[in-house]
Amino acid sequence: MSNQKRFNVAVVGATGAVGEQIIRLLAEREFPVNELKLLSSARSAGTKIQFKDREVTIEEATPESFKGIDIALFSAGGDVSRKLVPHAIEDGAVCIDNTSAFRMDPETPLVVPEVNIDKISEHKGVIANPNCSTIQMVAALKPLYDRYGISRIIVSTYQAVSGAGAKAIQEMLRQSKEVLDGRDASPDILPVSSLPVKHQIAFNAIPQIDKFTENGFTYEEMKMINETKKIMDDESLEVTATCVRIPVVYGHSESVYVELKQDFDLEEAKSLIAEAPGIELVDNPDEQQYPLATDATGKLETFVGRVRRDLSNPRALNMWIVSDNLLKGAAWNAVQIAEYIAIEQK
Amino acid sequence: MSNQKRFNVAVVGATGAVGEQIIRLLAEREFPVNELKLLSSARSAGTKIQFKDREVTIEEATPESFKGIDIALFSAGGDVSRKLVPHAIEDGAVCIDNTSAFRMDPETPLVVPEVNIDKISEHKGVIANPNCSTIQMVAALKPLYDRYGISRIIVSTYQAVSGAGAKAIQEMLRQSKEVLDGRDASPDILPVSSLPVKHQIAFNAIPQIDKFTENGFTYEEMKMINETKKIMDDESLEVTATCVRIPVVYGHSESVYVELKQDFDLEEAKSLIAEAPGIELVDNPDEQQYPLATDATGKLETFVGRVRRDLSNPRALNMWIVSDNLLKGAAWNAVQIAEYIAIEQK
The missing domain is CATH 3.40.50.720 (NAD(P)-binding Rossmann-like Domain)
Structure with missing residues (x-):
């Protein structure tokens, strides 16, 4: 050095x-x-x-x-x-x-x-x-994109409060304590600190991250859609996102449906993911192993699991992608x- | 009487x-x-x-x-x-x-x-x-099914611990307190009480509800897929589900992508949902109004919001469906x- x-x-x-x-x-x-x-x-x-x-x-x-x-x-x-x-x-x-x-x-x-x-x-x-939720998704999908091509992505996120900053973490922990003590939770920061309406995040799921755009999607959702196309350098890629804040401190999780452009072999697809740089495949249903936000906390990798062929579209698969939003994200x-x-x- | x-x-x-x-x-x-x-x-x-x-x-x-x-x-x-x-x-x-x-x-x-x-x-x-997660989804989709026909549903769930029984609620609250007190959370019940591996639910998201089937989907996911077809009396209906447990006490939330068989007018679709029996439309992004698990707790209705036309498929829409899993569910x-x-x- x-x-x-x-x-x-x-x-x-x-x-x-x-x-x-x-x-x-x-x-x-x-x-x-x-x-x-x-x-x-x-x-x-x-x-x-x-x-x-x-x-x-x-x-x-x-x-x-x-x-x-x-x-x-x-x-x-x-x-x-x-x-x-x-x-x-x-x-x-x-x-x-x-x-x-x-x-x-x-x-x-x-x-x-x-x-x-x-x-x-x-x-x-x-x-x-x-954007944090985009990074982990494109990193995990890249090996599939290169091998089979991807026509379409439909993602629903389970995003940690740390993505909204240290004050949002404090708020979520404080509200959790309030509810456990039998008091009402007092919302102050989330979902968007600069907007007037606040919602309880403790023991809740808030389907709003960032402000709303004219088309009914939030800016966070539009970031996932537009950034994915730009990073993949593919304007024809169809992306739909629903971004949701949940009471997790660190680690964004994502439920992702992906349509490929070709037939694929499921075991090959899993191997490609497992061998991709920065990605760790955690996918053993028999042992109840799949990525979890708490396991991903503090790690640099993106974790992928629940990889399975779609039942109605044989050229599609579903997966669960988790990474520490403050680190890889x-x-x-x-x-x-x-x-x-x-x-x-x- | x-x-x-x-x-x-x-x-x-x-x-x-x-x-x-x-x-x-x-x-x-x-x-x-x-x-x-x-x-x-x-x-x-x-x-x-x-x-x-x-x-x-x-x-x-x-x-x-x-x-x-x-x-x-x-x-x-x-x-x-x-x-x-x-x-x-x-x-x-x-x-x-x-x-x-x-x-x-x-x-x-x-x-x-x-x-x-x-x-x-x-x-x-x-x-x-x-199954609880099926009920609220089909209740909300019925008016769209009747008016436009539905070809395909892709759902990711955000399910409350009460769906796993009173002991799972106790476990989630206990673990939350443990983490807030700076201790390790001790998993005992979830994700599936009869299976050997347990995962922390407090401040986490677990992509397993019920046991896994051979095809990589869980029984909960297969219930949503098969029951939806049976209730809608439509074997041609394509359904994909990813079921996830999150640290919420009461109220299942669902991120749902729906492909219709016909072109549709978004305002008409919202009106049909709003007028459907047992359904309440809570959908005003300007006022940050959308369904929340905490708001649905104790209510008999199914709440629908975030209704928006898909950006890549003009015959599809996305929505957020919430209901009290112990009540309507x-x-x-x-x-x-x-x-x-x-x-x-x-």
């Missing part, structure tokens, strides 16, 4: 749920960090964070924060990215943006390394990290991209 | 989660009860239960329990039904069975009153109550059938 090129890295949104995981992964993965700049809103500036053997003081993120930075990882919300990414690019940084700000921009590669790492070479200063996918950039620039 | 014919009613499984609701509904709905016989296993016999102004002592259910009984409601498990229903029929009772024992028997009507109440006249002593559907029998025999 010592002869390796080392990078000046900035993490924007360093105190958020995803930012914390990015910092942890940079350390754990021994990313070749030279200078580490931790940036946040003015409110959190001054906080000290341990990174390996050094202590880093968090600074306020401003347009001037990116002088000398090689790689900037953004996860402080779309508005912050829209404002600061252009400055970081101007100062020569490659930005990896975990918000939705640039995802559908035709100039910006939208990258899941297991699916389309080749796209990073096309970047014009920013590479977008897809966010921080790990971003750090993975940073690792590829580091290898390219070595 | 006083001139009305009154019925000798037996409730088998009187101390179970569903049995309790049946007794409550018989009272609340002012069912014309003459004698009320409450039956259970030997273990619970002797317990006294208040029914309106009388106190009823629970007796052990035996083959001899049904002398003089007009209507017997069974919800004590498939084995009890298989053993005792024939005796009840022999003694002249009409049996309404809430277990899976007779559902797929070609001689036995499988009835959701909103869908196929006409079938009760064909009974040969027993009318089967469908079990006790209320059974008592509803009993009410129709009472009207017929009046």
Whole structure:
């Protein structure tokens, strides 16, 4: 490692749920960090964070924060990215943006390394990290897409509250305690903190993640639909999504129906999934083994199980896909991209 | 009411989660009860239960329990039904069975009153109550089936722990407390009490309800598939189901994709749902209104929302269907059938 090129890295949104995981992964993965700049809103500036053997003081993120930075990882919300990414690019940084700000921009590669790492070479200063629920789905479906082609995906999600941030976790745990104590749950954050109506998440299932669009789908659902087409680079791909928040802390689960373009052998399909990079097949009904959110927590892989041929369409299969939404769904996918950039620039 | 014919009613499984609701509904709905016989296993016999102004002592259910009984409601498990229903029929009772024992028997009507109440006249002593997750789905889809025809249904469920009985509720609440207290959750009952492997349900999503069949689907999923075809009386109907247990106490939620046989007008489809018997449309995205398990708890209706045209198939729509699994999904559907029998025999 010592002869390796080392990078000046900035993490924007360093105190958020995803930012914390990015910092942890940079350390754990021994990313070749030279200078580490931790940036946040003015409110959190001054906080000290341990990174390996050094202590880093968090600074306020401003347009001037990116002088000398090689790689900037953004996860402080779309508005912050829209404002600061252009400055970081101007100062020569490659930005990896975990918000939705640039995802559908035709100039910006939208990258899941297991699916389309080749796209990073096309970047014009920013590479977008897809939405958490999209990442794990496309990673799991990629081997089937490559072998058989996919015509259609119908997905229903079971999404963890951590996807809505640390305050949503606190709210869910607080409400759970309230209900267990025989009190009414007091909703305050979910489903969407900026909208007026709040619903109880403890012991409930809320079929709304993000705001609604004109067509009756939510933005979260449209992200899954549009991002999947962009990442797979296939506008003909038909995708339907229903996104639901459930009382789970970490780990998004997905019930996915997939129509293939060819006949397939079920055992071959399972083998392809098992051998795909970043994917672990957990699929043994006889032993009651299938992916579970609690098992996926803290893991970098995407877990796939309940793989079975559809009974009415022999060219379709159903599966259950689970991954830690803060890791493969966010921080790990971003750090993975940073690792590829580091290898390219070595 | 006083001139009305009154019925000798037996409730088998009187101390179970569903049995309790049946007794409550018989009272609340002012069912014309003459004698009320409450039956259970030997273990619970002797317990006294208040029914309106009388106190009823629970007796052990035996083959001899049904002398003089007009209507017997069974919800004590498939084995009890298989053993005792024939005796009840022999003694002249009409049996309404809430277990899976007779559902797929070609001689036995499988009835959701909103869908196929006409079938009760064909009974040969027993009318089967469908599986909870099936009932709410077919009730909600019936108006669309009648108007447009349905070719295909793909459903993913979000099922409450009460569907697995009172012990599963206790387990989920206990585990929630364990996790909130920073301890490990101790799984004991779920996903299937009679199988060796147990999984944590608190803050998790378990993609297994009932045992697995040979084809990789669970029995719960096969129930949804087969019962839906039988109730709709349409073997050509294509149904795919993925059944998932989530940490909710009461109320099953379902994400349902439906392909219609004809073009449809979305507003007309919503109106048909809104006007259908037993269905309440809760569908106002602008006001963040959609069905929620917590709102459905204790209600007799099936709630439908998030109704939207599919983006890739203009003849398909997606929706979110919620109902109290112990009520419309079990006790209320059974008592509803009993009410129709009472009207017929009046």
